[in-house]
Amino acid sequence: xxxxxxxxxxRILDYSSRADPYPLYAELRETPVAxxxxxxxxxxxxxxxAGLLHDPHISxxxxxxxxxxxxxxxxxxxxFINLDPPEHDRLRRMAMRHFGPPHTPGLVTGMEDDxxxxxxxxxxxxxxxxxxxxxxxxxxxxxxxxxxHLLGVPREDEPRFHLWVDALINSIDYNPxxxxxxxxxxxxxxxxDLREYLGGLLQRRHGKPGEDLLSRMANDDGxxxxxxxxxxxATANLLLxxxxxxxxxxxxxxxxxxxxxxxxxxxxREDPDLVVPLVEELLRYEPPVHIxxxxxxxSDITVAGTLIPKGAQVMLMLASGSRDPVRFHEPQRFDxxxxxxxxxxxxxxxxxxxxxxLARRETQIALTExxxxxxxxxxxxxxxxxxxxxILRGPIHLExxxxx
Amino acid sequence: MTSxxxxxxxKREGRIVIVGASLAGLRAxxxxxxxxxxxxxxxxxxxxxxxxxxxPLSKQVLTGWVPADGTALPRRREIDAEWLLGVPAxxxxxxxxxxxxxxxxxxxxxxxxxxxGVRARPWFVESEAALDGVFVLRTxxxxxxxxxxxxxxxxxxxxxxxxxxxxxxxxxxxxxGIEVTVAELAPAPLVGALGAMIGEVASDMQRSHGVDLRxxxxxxxxxxxxxxxxxxxxxxxxxxxxxxxxxxxLGGIRNTEWLRGSGLAAxxxxxxxxxxxxxxxxxxxxxxxxxVAGDVARCPNPVYEYxxxxxxxxxxxxxxxxxxxxxxxxxxxxxxxxxTLPVFWSIQFxxxxxxxxxxTFADEVVLAQGSVADHRFVAxxxxxxxxxxxxxxxxxxxxxxxxxxxxxxxxxxxxGPTPDQPLDMKPVPxxxxxxxxxxxxxxxxxxxxxxxxRRVTAAQQHHR
Ligand SMILES: Cc1cc2nc3c(=O)[nH]c(=O)nc-3n(C[C@H](O)[C@H](O)[C@H](O)COP(=O)(O)OP(=O)(O)OC[C@H]3O[C@@H](n4cnc5c(N)ncnc54)[C@H](O)[C@@H]3O)c2cc1C
Numbered sequence: 001x002x003x004x005x006x007x008x009x010x011r012i013l014d015y016s017s018r019a020d021p022y023p024l025y026a027e028l029r030e031t032p033v034a035x036x037x038x039x040x041x042x043x044x045x046x047x048x049x050a051g052l053l054h055d056p057h058i059s060x061x062x063x064x065x066x067x068x069x070x071x072x073x074x075x076x077x078x079x080f081i082n083l084d085p086p087e088h089d090r091l092r093r094m095a096m097r098h099f100g101p102p103h104t105p106g107l108v109t110g111m112e113d114d115x116x117x118x119x120x121x122x123x124x125x126x127x128x129x130x131x132x133x134x135x136x137x138x139x140x141x142x143x144x145x146x147x148x149h150l151l152g153v154p155r156e157d158e159p160r161f162h163l164w165v166d167a168l169i170n171s172i173d174y175n176p177x178x179x180x181x182x183x184x185x186x187x188x189x190x191x192x193d194l195r196e197y198l199g200g201l202l203q204r205r206h207g208k209p210g211e212d213l214l215s216r217m218a219n220d221d222g223x224x225x226x227x228x229x230x231x232x233x234a235t236a237n238l239l240l241x242x243x244x245x246x247x248x249x250x251x252x253x254x255x256x257x258x259x260x261x262x263x264x265x266x267x268x269r270e271d272p273d274l275v276v277p278l279v280e281e282l283l284r285y286e287p288p289v290h291i292x293x294x295x296x297x298x299s300d301i302t303v304a305g306t307l308i309p310k311g312a313q314v315m316l317m318l319a320s321g322s323r324d325p326v327r328f329h330e331p332q333r334f335d336x337x338x339x340x341x342x343x344x345x346x347x348x349x350x351x352x353x354x355x356x357x358l359a360r361r362e363t364q365i366a367l368t369e370x371x372x373x374x375x376x377x378x379x380x381x382x383x384x385x386x387x388x389x390x391i392l393r394g395p396i397h398l399e400x401x402x403x404x
Numbered sequence: 405m406t407s408x409x410x411x412x413x414x415k416r417e418g419r420i421v422i423v424g425a426s427l428a429g430l431r432a433x434x435x436x437x438x439x440x441x442x443x444x445x446x447x448x449x450x451x452x453x454x455x456x457x458x459x460p461l462s463k464q465v466l467t468g469w470v471p472a473d474g475t476a477l478p479r480r481r482e483i484d485a486e487w488l489l490g491v492p493a494x495x496x497x498x499x500x501x502x503x504x505x506x507x508x509x510x511x512x513x514x515x516x517x518x519x520x521g522v523r524a525r526p527w528f529v530e531s532e533a534a535l536d537g538v539f540v541l542r543t544x545x546x547x548x549x550x551x552x553x554x555x556x557x558x559x560x561x562x563x564x565x566x567x568x569x570x571x572x573x574x575x576x577x578x579x580x581g582i583e584v585t586v587a588e589l590a591p592a593p594l595v596g597a598l599g600a601m602i603g604e605v606a607s608d609m610q611r612s613h614g615v616d617l618r619x620x621x622x623x624x625x626x627x628x629x630x631x632x633x634x635x636x637x638x639x640x641x642x643x644x645x646x647x648x649x650x651x652x653x654l655g656g657i658r659n660t661e662w663l664r665g666s667g668l669a670a671x672x673x674x675x676x677x678x679x680x681x682x683x684x685x686x687x688x689x690x691x692x693x694x695x696v697a698g699d700v701a702r703c704p705n706p707v708y709e710y711x712x713x714x715x716x717x718x719x720x721x722x723x724x725x726x727x728x729x730x731x732x733x734x735x736x737x738x739x740x741x742x743x744t745l746p747v748f749w750s751i752q753f754x755x756x757x758x759x760x761x762x763x764t765f766a767d768e769v770v771l772a773q774g775s776v777a778d779h780r781f782v783a784x785x786x787x788x789x790x791x792x793x794x795x796x797x798x799x800x801x802x803x804x805x806x807x808x809x810x811x812x813x814x815x816x817x818x819x820g821p822t823p824d825q826p827l828d829m830k831p832v833p834x835x836x837x838x839x840x841x842x843x844x845x846x847x848x849x850x851x852x853x854x855x856x857x858r859r860v861t862a863a864q865q866h867h868r
Contacts, residue, residue, distance in 0.1 A: 054804040056773055056782075056822035064823075084823035086774065299821050350801045 009034075009042050009315075013173070013390050019383035021290070021390070022332070025320035033306040039066070040313035041297075041306070044320040046327035046344070048304050052316060053349040057299045059084050060351060064296040066311030077230040079238035081351060084298075088350065094224050095235050098216040100357060108357045111146070115362060118145050119369045127373065131380070134255050134398035135248065138370070143247035143362055150243070150358075151236055152212025153201065161197070161240065164190040169245055173293065173391055194240070198233045213239070239355070247359050249288035249387075249394025251366045254279070256398055257286050258371065259379045261334055268371050275364045278336040282363070283322075283345025285334045290319040291391045292347065318344040319393070375403045408735065414514060415733050418443040421503055421513035422485075423493045424659070425449030427457065427718065428519035428698030428725040433483040435729035445485040446511055448503060450492035453544065459718055461547035462572040463751060467579060468555060472548035493520070496666040498694070514693065515732050518663075518675060518683070519725065521699040522656030522716060527564075532626040537634035538650045541569060553649045554580060560647040561585070562637050564623050566593035568750045570653030571606065575752035578613045585616040585645045587623050587637070590837045598759070598795055600835035601769050602783060605776055605797065609753045616645075626650055656716060658700050664862075668694065671862065674702035674714040679741035681728035686848060686860045695732055697724035703742060707810065708765050708792070717748045745807055749800070755779050758800040761793030761810045768831040770817045772806075773824050774799055781826070782806065785834060786816025 011017050012024045028034065028044040035041055043049050052058050061084050062068065080091040097103045122142060126132050144158055153161070171187020198214075205215040217232045227235065258265040268274050295314040300307060308314060322343045323331040329338075346353035353359070370377075380399035387396045420436060422429045425447040433445055449455075456475045464470035488505070495504035496518075502510045524540035527533035537558075539550045554561070554577065561577050563570045566588035577584035590596060592603030593610060610617045618639070625638040637645050660670040668691070669676040669684040675696045676684040681703065683694040698721035702714040727742040734740075749758040763769075766785035772794070774781030782802050785793035790813045794806035809818055817831050852858040 051805070051808060054802060054808075056802055056805060056824070057820075059823055061823065086778075086780070086824050089780065298823055299819070349804075352801070 009036060013175075015386075015388060018386035018388075018390065018393065021319070021393075022323060025317060025323060028317060028320055029324060032304045033308070035306070040315060041308050042315045042317060043303065044317040044324075045304070046321040046324035049316045049318065049321040049344060050348055052295070052303065052314065053344075053347060053351070055301065057297065057301045058314060059296045059298040060088070062294050062296065064298055064311065065294065065313055066296075067313075077228075077234045079234040081238055081242075085350065090224050091227065091231060091235065092350075092354065094222060094227050094231075095217065095239075096354070097222045098213050098220070099354065103222070108361055111150075111358075112361070112365070114149070115146065115365050116369075118142055119365055123369055123373050127375075130403055131399060131401050132374075134370075134400055135252050135395060136397065139248045139251040139255070139366070139398070142251070142366060143359075144244055146247075146358070146362060147240055147243035150213055151239060152205070152210065152214040153240070157197070161194060164194045164197075165241055165244060166190075168194070168241065169389055169392060173389060191237075194237055195233050198236050198240075199229065202229055202232055202236075242353075243355050243358070245392050246288040246355075247362050249392060250279075250282065250359060250363050252394050252398050253286035253288065254282045254363060254367050255370060255400075256379070256384065256395060257282060257334055258367065259377060259400070260382070264334070264336060265371055267336075268368065272368045272372070274336060275368045277338070277341070279360055279363050279367070280341050280343065280345075281334060281336045281338055284328070284338075284341055284343030285322070287319050287322060287343070287345040288392060288394055289345070289347070290317070290393045292316040292318060293391055318347065374400070377402045378404060411733075411735055414443065415441050416443060418514040419446070419512060420444070420515050420517070420732065421446045421448065421511055422517045422519065423448045423496075423503055424519035424521055424698070424700070425451070425487070425489065426455050426519065426521055426698075427477060428521070428721040429517070430455040430477055430479075430483075431722050431725040432517050432519065432697060432729040433485055434480050435726045436733060437481060437483050439730060439733050441733045443514075445483060446488060446513075447485045448488045448491070448493050448505070448511065450490065451543065452490040456544055458542070461544065462541055462569050462576070465547040466551050466554060466573065466576045468551055472544045472551065475544065492662065494662050496663055496668070496694075498667055498691070501693070515695065516693065517695045517697060517725075517728055517732065519696070519698040519700060519721075520659035520662070521721075522658050525652070525654045525657050527626065527650075527652045527654075529626070532628070533652070534632075535626060535628040535634040535650075536632055537648055538626060538652065540652050541573065542656070550649075550651065554582060558582060558648040560645070561649045561651065562587065562623075562645055562647040563651045563653055564637075565653035565655070566590070566606075566610075566617070566619075567596060567653060567655060568594065568748075568752075570651070571610070571752050572750060573651050573653060574610060574615050575613070575754075578615060578753070583614075583616070585618065585647065586610060587621055587639065587645075588617070588619045589622050591619050593617070593619075595835075595837055596764075598763050599766070599769055599785075601771075601776075601832060602795060605779060609755065609779060613753045656699070658714070660700065673712070674700050676702045676712050679704055679706070679743060680731045680739050681724055681742055682731070686862060688860070695728040697721065697728040705762070706743065707745065707813075708762055711765075713746075713762060715746050715748075717746055719744075719747050745810055747803075755797050756800060757795065757797055758803060759793060759795040760803045760807045761785065761791075763793040763795060763834075764836060765792045766834045768816065769834045770831040771826045771829060772818055772820075773802060773822055773826070775826060784809075784816065784818050786831065789816050790814065791816045791818055 008027045012021050032045040032048045033043050080088045100107055122138050167186040167190035171184050174184045205218040209219040293315045297308045297310050297312045300310050325331050346356040377400045384395040384398050455477045457477050460475050465472050492506045493503050494506040502512045504510050524542035560583040563574050563586045566586050571593050574584050574586050593606040595603035622640040623637050624640050627636040629635045634650050658674045663670040667685050669686050677696045681695045681697055683691050683696050699716045702712045704710045704712050723744045724742050727740050731739045745761050747760050763785050766787050768786045770784050772782045772784040780798045782796045782799050791809040796803055848860045849863050850860050
């Protein structure tokens with residue numbers, strides 16, 4: 001393997017590439033499976049990524065990595081996203097019972113009115129403002145309110161876990177060679193604090209069946225039995241983080257993309273039904289999750305002619321796969337009329353995003369309403385400033401003027 | 405005129421006739437218009453209603469969840485066709501290029517697509533089949549009648565045949581709290597399609613859901629009461645079962661009789677075609693104006709040694725329809741081969757069963773992932789050391805991986821390990837029931853001596 005490939009990944013992880021990593025992804029795709037100097041493998045082409053997402057010889061359990069990950073140290077009860085079958089299947093099933101079909105079919109559709117109400121209230125507050133920050137004023141508070149409501153976290157606690165989630169996300173991609181130890185420690189502490197906090201909430205739910213997910217998980221038995229308290233906390237922890245950062249980025253990336261494509265923005269205002277294929281295209285073109293960084297080869301496997309040895313870390317470059325010209329016609333074009341749009345925005349296979357249906361609906365409602373009600377919005381800076389993470393990628397602020 | 409001009413003219417103002425106006429027929433029509441065919445399009449169908457979907461008939465309709473007339477197939481675009489419904493096609497004249505209808509009308513065509521599917525195999529004694537309370541399940545009317553009979557709260561339902569349809573019906577009966585007896589000639593349910601190992605799982609599933617499952621028995625007689633209502637079934641082991649409803653689920657008969665004398669290679673196994681869905685004549689020559697798709701087609705698959713395979717699978721009907729339609733209006737160099745591996749799904753007793761590949765094309769089977777006891781697993785099938793199919797129970801998300809193994813002729817058993825690899829991962833013989841099925845079927849005789857005069861003609865079937 002040449003060092004250019006290693007350099008390409010480094011440049012992607014480097015903050016200065018955050019605004020536009022796509023040319024670097026194109027460079028990566030020249031070598032679909034690239035071994036890195038540290039022994040990990042980066043996979044960047046659609047077919048190979050999709051193959052690995054369905055490959056039972058790839059493990060999601062970080063304990064199967066040849067070299068353990070510092071940011072997951074001391075985790076005794078991983079959430080199902082970090083587990084393999086059969087434990088993964090069982091825990092995901094038990095959580096899914098309360099989150100969607102077939103046992104709770106109306107969950108997402110039943111929330112539509114609430115979602116619209118939150119969105120309407122938030123936009124009501126923006127109407128007279130000449131300058132708004134789409135992130136702080138809208139894209140952040142909306143999904144957070146939704147996931148807190150769903151789980152049963154009191155609104156007044158939201159600010160606290162905003163801090164925890166920030167520290168936690170910040171430490172996900174911790175690199176001992178370049179990052180200060182503090183970053184890792186903050187993350188680990190936040191993880192612990194969040195768990196304790198959720199554990200406390202859970203204690204008060206036992207014996208009190210209610211509508212929120214925490215009380216349902218604490219009190220309801222399905223064919224697989226009941227989750228332990230540790231498992232419920234791990235699951236709630238996962239849903240909070242996943243149902244939060246990703247949707248914020250999806251909405252923000254969406255608004256940014258629309259502002260960059262005024263013709264599409266205009267079409268959406270005139271034809272709100274366009275939002276359905278538009279959000280799909282967004283998940284392909286500007287997805288919130290760019291990389292799945294920590295899959296492990298459970299046995300030796302050969303992908304596109306390259307042997308990935310057992311135990312090696314495998315990084316799946318989802319956002320690169322979704323722009324692979326071998327799979328998508330004119331992949332660099334944002335085209336809400338695109339057909340056969342099987343993007344990797346929510347991953348695929350057994351770990352296919354659990355909250356996908358909710359995230360879709362939240363984003364559909366958010367974008368339709370923003371576009372309908374903001375008065376001739378204009379982007380202030382392009383590109384906007386980005387969050388640190390190359391994994392969960394999105395602007396940290398998105399300043400927009402209106403009425404001008 | 406060059407052939408390119410011909411094709412352009414045909415695309416603009418040619419006449420295409422589709423015989424069999426159901427899933428494959430409708431999807432073909434939509435594809436023809438998508439591909440820019442602006443000529444005249446005629447849909448011939450013997451059912452009177454608009455095209456509808458069949459899988460929900462044995463699932464949502466029988467539970468009473470969806471009414472039988474709520475299963476219309478979604479229209480993906482306008483097809484602007486002339487619909488001749490309620491009259492079957494009775495003949496195909498390839499010299500005059502027309503389809504003859506049962507009422508005597510002759511419908512001319514430049515190209516024709518045949519998608520007449522299969523019909524339910526009826527109970528073999530006509531007077532017994534006519535008893536009140538005896539059902540088959542293929543059409544909307546069948547589903548409606550059966551759902552009404554189930555809603556009336558029968559004391560017991562007898563299902564004859566434990567293939568996919570029979571097993572789904574048994575599952576629905578249990579879901580509705582109805583006592584059900586399943587009678588199957590083979591040693592277990594689903595054995596004919598999936599082999600002995602899965603058959604055992606299927607038996608276990610049925611019994612644990614309270615089905616009175618009787619395998620290795622043959623139903624010999626259906627007995628009615630004085631009012632002509634079905635009451636009792638007699639088995640070849642001398643036992644009987646009392647029930648008010650009997651569902652005959654003994655598979656299908658391909659609708660090819662109307663093609664007798666047409667010169668096409670049409671018979672009990674379907675209509676032979678190439679991978680481009682062009683029909684073969686009895687001699688094995690390719691016709692260029694007759695195409696086939698869906699349950700009635702018998703298509704070679706290179707992955708399975710070019711054997712002609714007919715499938716009663718929803719996805720197969722859709723894919724063949726699209727390939728056939730595309731090829732009907734495309735020049736030779738742009739034609740597509742139908743090479744998609746078959747996939748099939750079924751839902752019964754709360755378990756989602758899905759397969760990829762052709763499980764009957766196998767000599768061994770191995771549990772590759774999961775656990776049989778939990779009814780959650782993937783089984784891989786192999787033939788002479790390569791992977792040829794896979795079946796999942798509540799584990800469908802892995803099947804894409806196995807599709808890749810089949811397409812690339814990966815070695816069998818598939819290499820491990822996986823995190824959920826079973827301890828007892830040892831291939832066992834696949835064990836399908838005997839070859840008596842293979843022995844029946846169309847036979848032909850070859851006549852003539854010189855290459856110029858050698859021809860094949862269909863022989864009348866020896867058995868009834
Ligand atoms: C109860 C049931 C459940 C099923 N469940 C599943 C499932 O879970 N998964 C799956 O993959 N598949 C399933 N299938 C199979 C699937 O429905 C078929 O593969 C599909 O319908 C095939 O479509 P087709 O258009 O080829 O044939 P058909 O749907 O059979 O259509 C053929 C049409 O042609 C008409 N016709 C016949 N002869 C003539 C004639 N001479 N002239 C004019 N018209 C004629 C017929 O009346 C019919 O309308 C199920 C089928 C049934 C019956």
